[in-house]
Amino acid sequence: MNVAERYVFVVEWYDPNASLLRRYDLLYYPVDGSVEMHDLKNHRVFLKRTPYESVHLQDLFIGNRVTIFSRQLHLIDYGDQYTARQLCNRKEKTLALLKPDAVPHAGEIIDIINKAGFKISKLKMMMLSRKEATDFYVDHLSKPLYNELIQFITSGPVIAMEILGNDAVNEWKKLIGPANPCVACTDFPETIRAKFGTDSVRNTVHGPDSFATAAKELELFFPSSGSGGPVNTAKFTNCTCCIIKPHAISEVLATSDLLSQSPGVG
Numbered sequence: 164m165n166v167a168e169r170y171v172f173v174v175e176w177y178d179p180n181a182s183l184l185r186r187y188d189l190l191y192y193p194v195d196g197s198v199e200m201h202d203l204k205n206h207r208v209f210l211k212r213t214p215y216e217s218v219h220l221q222d223l224f225i226g227n228r229v230t231i232f233s234r235q236l237h238l239i240d241y242g243d244q245y246t247a248r249q250l251c252n253r254k255e256k257t258l259a260l261l262k263p264d265a266v267p268h269a270g271e272i273i274d275i276i277n278k279a280g281f282k283i284s285k286l287k288m289m290m291l292s293r294k295e296a297t298d299f300y301v302d303h304l305s306k307p308l309y310n311e312l313i314q315f316i317t318s319g320p321v322i323a324m325e326i327l328g329n330d331a332v333n334e335w336k337k338l339i340g341p342a343n344p345c346v347a348c349t350d351f352p353e354t355i356r357a358k359f360g361t362d363s364v365r366n367t368v369h370g371p372d373s374f375a376t377a378a379k380e381l382e383l384f385f386p387s388s389g390s391g392g393p394v395n396t397a398k399f400t401n402c403t404c405c406i407i408k409p410h411a412i413s414e415v416l417a418t419s420d421l422l423s424q425s426p427g428v429g
Contacts, residue, residue, distance in 0.1 A: 168193060170250065171242030172223060173203070176234050188242045189231075193220050198231060224254030226284065226327050239387075256284070257331040257377040258384065260369040263319030268359050272368065275355060276326060279338055285325035285385050289393040291317050299383060311364045320396055323384040332377050335370045342366055 174189045187209055190199040198218060200210035210232070218229050228237050241247035259276065261269060266288075276283065291299070296313045303309050328334055340347035340354025344366050347357035360366040371377035386392045 170220070170223065170246045172225075172238045172246065173240040173242050174200075174236040174238050176236050187236070189236060189238070190242075191218070191220065191223055200231075224250065224327065226256035226325070227254070228284075254327055254329055255331045255374060255377075256325055256327045256381065257335050257374075258369070258371055258380045259283075259324040259326045259335060260380075260384075261322040261324075262316060262365070262367055262369065263321060264361065264365045265359060265367040266320055266322060268367075269322055272355060272359070273324075275338070276324075279328075279334070281326040281328040281331065281335070283324050284327050286322065287324075287384065287393075288320050288322045288396050289384075290320050290396055291393055293317055295383070295393050299380065308364055315364050323393075325381055325385055332371060332374050336372070339368045339370050 170191045170193070172189045172191070174187050176185050176187065177183075178185050186203045188201040188203060190201070190212070192198070192212065196214055196216060196219070197212050198210070198215045199208070199212040201207070202209040215231060218231060222229050223238060225238055225240065228235055230236070241250070259281075261272060265272060273283070293313065296316045299316070300309065300312050303312060306312075326335065338355060340351045340356040340360075342356070343363050344356045344360030345362075347354050347360065351357055355368050356366050359368075371380050384392055
């Protein structure tokens with residue numbers, strides 16, 4: 164291993180005391196697992212290079228969050244061209260949107276997502292307003308099915324997820340299959356749309372076509388500001404707290420059973 168090798172990432176940390184989102188360069192040295200941080204605004208060293216055993220190279224990919232000395236850092240971009248070239252094909256994030264017809268099958272679909280090797284980093288159930296739906300389908304404005312798409316996506320709750328994985332945009336598109344479930348049933352019978360879709364409107368799930376589109380759509384559902392976006396449908400009345408413990412998640416023992424029995428979970 165090259166002792167001088169280092170990887171650089173742009174990270175954000177929300178400072179609760181100042182109510183500010185602060186941005187840093189995070190440097191990781193694989194030779195000894197040490198980290199270093201530079202304050203981008205003030206152009207100074209924020210954390211001198213120091214060993215940190217809890218962070219590993221496999222944890223460092225765009226969209227992930229790592230905790231360093233009690234600060235949760237969100238990796239938002241590569242810090243230099245070398246890091247981008249070396250690591251760009253490792254992991255990325257995309258939007259997985261379960262449409263109203265998919266909600267009754269949410270547990271089964273999340274089970275499929277987990278088994279495909281994706282990590283679900285964000286999840287929210289919501290009812291889209293017409294404006295939110297038109298913002299989401301802005302690129303479909305000239306298509307014949309536009310009005311049907313808007314009517315259907317606002318007809319019931321949807322579940323939006325940020326999922327992480329290797330080549331996530333393309334792999335998620337492969338997993339969901341063609342937009343027409345009839346074609347999916349014939350040519351790709353193991354895909355999600357083949358199993359649960361009905362037609363080109365009621366086709367269960369959505370996946371962006373490119374990394375740029377994924378970033379734009381994720382911003383609609385999970386704004387980087389931490390506020391705004393579609394309202395969560397969770398109603399905190401007549402409810403309790405359900406915690407799925409790590410062993411159940413890792414063995415995928417709980418997700419499909421619990422969610423299939425609780426379609427209103429928000």
